[in-house]
Amino acid sequence: MSAQIHADADFDLDAAWRLHPQVAVRPEPFGALLYHFGTRQLSFLKDRRLLAVVQELADCPSAAEACRVAGVEPATLARYRAALARLAHSHMIART
Amino acid sequence: MAFSSEAPPRPVQAGRLVDHFQYGLDAPICLTWELTYACNLACVHCLSSSGRRNPRELTTDECKAVIDELERMQVFYVNIGGGEPTVRPDFWELVDYATAHRVGVKFSTNGVRITPEIARRLAASDYVDVQLSLDGATAEVNDAVRGAGSYATVLRAMENLAAAGMRGFKISVVATRHNIGQLDAFKALADRYDAQLRLTRLRPSGRGADVWDELHPTAEQQRQLYDWLVANGDQVLTGDSFFHLSAYGEALPGLNLCGAGRVVCLIDPVGDVYACPFAIHDTFLAGNVRDVGGFTRVWRESELFRELRQPQTGGACTKCSAFDACRGGCMAAKFFTGLPLDGPDPECVQGHAEALLVGGDRAASAPRPSQDHSHRGPVRGQPVLLGLPARRESRPARMCDESPLA
Numbered sequence: 001m002s003a004q005i006h007a008d009a010d011f012d013l014d015a016a017w018r019l020h021p022q023v024a025v026r027p028e029p030f031g032a033l034l035y036h037f038g039t040r041q042l043s044f045l046k047d048r049r050l051l052a053v054v055q056e057l058a059d060c061p062s063a064a065e066a067c068r069v070a071g072v073e074p075a076t077l078a079r080y081r082a083a084l085a086r087l088a089h090s091h092m093i094a095r096t
Numbered sequence: 097m098a099f100s101s102e103a104p105p106r107p108v109q110a111g112r113l114v115d116h117f118q119y120g121l122d123a124p125i126c127l128t129w130e131l132t133y134a135c136n137l138a139c140v141h142c143l144s145s146s147g148r149r150n151p152r153e154l155t156t157d158e159c160k161a162v163i164d165e166l167e168r169m170q171v172f173y174v175n176i177g178g179g180e181p182t183v184r185p186d187f188w189e190l191v192d193y194a195t196a197h198r199v200g201v202k203f204s205t206n207g208v209r210i211t212p213e214i215a216r217r218l219a220a221s222d223y224v225d226v227q228l229s230l231d232g233a234t235a236e237v238n239d240a241v242r243g244a245g246s247y248a249t250v251l252r253a254m255e256n257l258a259a260a261g262m263r264g265f266k267i268s269v270v271a272t273r274h275n276i277g278q279l280d281a282f283k284a285l286a287d288r289y290d291a292q293l294r295l296t297r298l299r300p301s302g303r304g305a306d307v308w309d310e311l312h313p314t315a316e317q318q319r320q321l322y323d324w325l326v327a328n329g330d331q332v333l334t335g336d337s338f339f340h341l342s343a344y345g346e347a348l349p350g351l352n353l354c355g356a357g358r359v360v361c362l363i364d365p366v367g368d369v370y371a372c373p374f375a376i377h378d379t380f381l382a383g384n385v386r387d388v389g390g391f392t393r394v395w396r397e398s399e400l401f402r403e404l405r406q407p408q409t410g411g412a413c414t415k416c417s418a419f420d421a422c423r424g425g426c427m428a429a430k431f432f433t434g435l436p437l438d439g440p441d442p443e444c445v446q447g448h449a450e451a452l453l454v455g456g457d458r459a460a461s462a463p464r465p466s467q468d469h470s471h472r473g474p475v476r477g478q479p480v481l482l483g484l485p486a487r488r489e490s491r492p493a494r495m496c497d498e499s500p501l502a
Binding site: 022024026029035040046 | 116121122123125170172173198200222223225
């Protein structure tokens with residue numbers, strides 16, 4: 001758990017991120033499934049807006065901008081940052 | 097099978113994915129595809145009663161059409177099995193076709209074809225994973241279930257994979273009364289080859305129905321297995337197959353839910369689609385990939401799968417305090433032991449199935465598999481169960497095999 005908190009604190013919202021090239025995304029009614037062909041890990045996005053954020057990453061100069069474009073309210077930004085940190089930790093997203 | 101994705105699913109956000117998954121997904125997460133009923137072995141617990149090839153098995157082109165569909169549905173990977181899938185002459189062609197279409201492959205094998213050359217090829221691919229079947233940490237325990245020489249074969253395959261630099265391949269063990277005491281030895285074996293241990297549940301499916309009474313873990317062993325999984329679960333894959341043990345208390349990693357027809361299913365060698373790999377019976381047959389609309393339509397529209405995606409509402413289990421933890425257990429295990437589907441799992445850890453299982457005619461009235469591809473003649477290395485003097489008499493495959501009048 002402490003490693004997780006550490007990862008959250010380290011996540012750089014101002015950096016440019018993208019989906020890892022070995023990750024496939026499958027939208028589902030509840031959000032999306034993510035599968036990493038390299039680590040063979042499956043993950044879930046339990047939120048359609050988080051899916052939108054992930055899909056915007058590659059086209060935005062920063063993760064913060066991707067959140068803004070996807071419609072994340074400033075009040076809930078911390079929650080999305082934590083989710084992105086977890087995705088970075090499991091290598092689902094990577095720095096460009 | 098649940099999910100053997102094999103990685104225990106890790107929710108990105110807190111919440112109960114179970115609540116979403118019980119209504120089904122647009123495509124399966126975990127699809128098992130048995131490519132052939134042909135097998136060089138005759139394991140006593142084979143859940144698909146494999147042995148002989150079925151002449152109606154899907155052709156190479158039909159298999160490729162299924163892969164095209166899986167690509168369109170974004171099924172990330174398939175778990176290929178059999179039978180022994182590598183004995184299909186087009187096996188490697190199909191593996192290459194799948195990975196070229198971004199459908200990852202994990203295939204289960206007894207290791208018979210994992211030569212040093214094949215091992216090098218497998219080690220070079222990111223999209224192919226190998227799962228070796230091993231049911232004893234010693235030759236004595238393994239070969240009693242899988243046949244004489246099968247331990248040596250699978251060890252040689254492990255050596256070849258490790259020598260080729262393949263890391264993290266799977267060693268898949270069906271937990272039985274004879275190997276529960278070997279869990280640490282299995283883990284050590286996996287560590288030695290830089291492999292990952294996978295433990296799954298013995299089901300009374302296929303020929304497994306014939307040996308379930310003798311081989312399924314005792315109540316004490318179930319507790320031992322649960323404690324071991326709680327202590328080691330993060331390093332061991334289970335295909336979520338032990339969710340019935342979650343009723344002991346702490347939930348095991350993964351989705352504690354029967355995924356049949358909701359997130360998992362089986363395509364058998366002739367293209368029949370069943371709700372799960374452990375439920376090869378007409379009752380759980382949803383359709384065939386050769387039907388109009390193909391696999392996609394079977395998955396999305398079959399009457400059976402629609403029914404399975406309804407929440408369970410009645411039955412004895414829903415009144416139990418442990419229902420949220422175990423969800424009534426494994427559908428196939430209940431079915432093939434002759435228990436009601438809305439009642440307790442035959443291995444219910446609260447003991448609720450014990451009274452139901454002692455009835456004298458229970459085994460006789462339990463449904464039999466709808467098909468049997470077992471070898472009819474003697475098989476080289478025929479397994480001989482531990483503690484038994486000789487091979488059991490097999491049941492007649494059809495009445496006319498025994499009775500000239502039938």
